[in-house]
Amino acid sequence: MSRAGDMQVRSNGSSFNCRVDGARGPWVLLSHGLATDLGMWDELADALKARYRVLRYDARGHGGSVAPEGDYTLDQLVADAVGILDALEVAQAHFCGLSMGGMVGLGLMLDHPARIRSAVIADSRHTTTPEFTKAWHDRAAAVRQGGIAAIVTSTVERWSSAGLAARNPAVIARMERMVRNTSPAGYCGCAAALARLDYGHRLGEIRTPALVLCGTEDHGAPPENTRQMHAMIHGSRYLEIAQAGHISNIEKPAIFNAAVEKLFDDVEQGRVAG
Numbered sequence: 001m002s003r004a005g006d007m008q009v010r011s012n013g014s015s016f017n018c019r020v021d022g023a024r025g026p027w028v029l030l031s032h033g034l035a036t037d038l039g040m041w042d043e044l045a046d047a048l049k050a051r052y053r054v055l056r057y058d059a060r061g062h063g064g065s066v067a068p069e070g071d072y073t074l075d076q077l078v079a080d081a082v083g084i085l086d087a088l089e090v091a092q093a094h095f096c097g098l099s100m101g102g103m104v105g106l107g108l109m110l111d112h113p114a115r116i117r118s119a120v121i122a123d124s125r126h127t128t129t130p131e132f133t134k135a136w137h138d139r140a141a142a143v144r145q146g147g148i149a150a151i152v153t154s155t156v157e158r159w160s161s162a163g164l165a166a167r168n169p170a171v172i173a174r175m176e177r178m179v180r181n182t183s184p185a186g187y188c189g190c191a192a193a194l195a196r197l198d199y200g201h202r203l204g205e206i207r208t209p210a211l212v213l214c215g216t217e218d219h220g221a222p223p224e225n226t227r228q229m230h231a232m233i234h235g236s237r238y239l240e241i242a243q244a245g246h247i248s249n250i251e252k253p254a255i256f257n258a259a260v261e262k263l264f265d266d267v268e269q270g271r272v273a274g
């Protein structure tokens with residue numbers, strides 16, 4: 001089955017903006033982070049689309065997807081992804097998710113393992129801490145009081161590696177644009193889900209071929225956190241991308257995309273059990 005271009009897809013009681021690139025090959029599902037959108041995957045979709053059918057979507061409350069009011073849960077965000085696969089009749093897909101999208105990937109591997117052929121969990125976390133939870137509540141409160149504009153600068157500063165603004169101002173502008181275009185309701189709803197993140201005690205259950213990676217300068221999901229996930233996920237691969245912050249796929253697309261392609265290709269070619 002192949003569908004091309006952008007479409008609205010009904011899933012889990014809501015409507016999602018989705019895009020498919022590529023006309024043949026195994027399916028890949030891409031899931032973005034909080035305060036970004038499916039455009040963050042442009043370079044990866046271009047790299048994969050000759051050999052894979054790449055399905056990406058704007059998460060609940062982001063981009064062109066509907067933004068319901070109220071708190072969301074990670075179970076809800078995982079169910080959104082499963083419903084999109086169901087609606088497009090995708091039985092199984094390779095997966096790549098960053099930050100919030102990586103948390104969705106963990107939920108998929110834990111609760112819907114038959115749907116995920118392999119997974120890249122990038123710049124993400126597996127459990128919360130009191131400081132992490134408080135930060136999400138504080139950021140949501142700032143958005144409720146001052147709108148999404150209140151957190152654009154601080155968010156992009158937190159995401160970026162040292163010196164990025166001088167090295168590549170276009171990347172800074174791209175990040176700022178994605179944050180600014182995020183619905184306040186979507187931001188606050190997803191922040192509530194992230195504040196309750198609690199997959200740490202279950203990662204030993206995962207048997208899906210996986211790569212966990214992060215930027216060396218990722219302060220939101222630092223390398224020590226990613227190394228913990230690597231140690232807990234059976235047979236996983238591990239990568240740190242030098243001089244990259246939290247949105248490592250945009251800062252260092254060539255390195256990021258090559259690692260993703262290698263995992264997917266290795267599974268497809270039988271070099272890793274899938």
